[in-house]
Amino acid sequence: xxxxxFLVIVAIVLGLIGWVVHGLGYLLIIGxxxxxxxxxxxxxxxxxxxxxxxxx
Numbered sequence: 750x751x752x753x754x755f756l757v758i759v760a761i762v763l764g765l766i767g768w769v770v771h772g773l774g775y776l777l778i779i780g781x782x783x784x785x786x787x788x789x790x791x792x793x794x795x796x797x798x799x800x801x802x803x804x805x
Contacts (some may be wrong), residue, residue, distance in 0.1 A: 753787060753790075753791050755779070756783055756784075756786075756787040757784065759780075759783060760780045760781070760783040760784035760787065761780065761784075762780070763776045763777070763779050763780030763783065764777050764780030764781060764784070765780075766775070766780075767780060777795060
């Protein structure tokens with residue numbers, strides 16, 4: 750969970766720097782890619798974790 754939060758913060762910071770500083774648009778793209786990858790990995794982890802639990 751800490752890794753998820755860290756990657757979200759990194760994505761937001763990179764996105765803000767890329768948006769504010771002209772000429773660094775690639776940071777905005779990198780931030781967006783990091784955010785999307787983080788959300789996908791978080792979803793995969795949640796789906797994989799929910800299958801292991803048995804209903805009693």
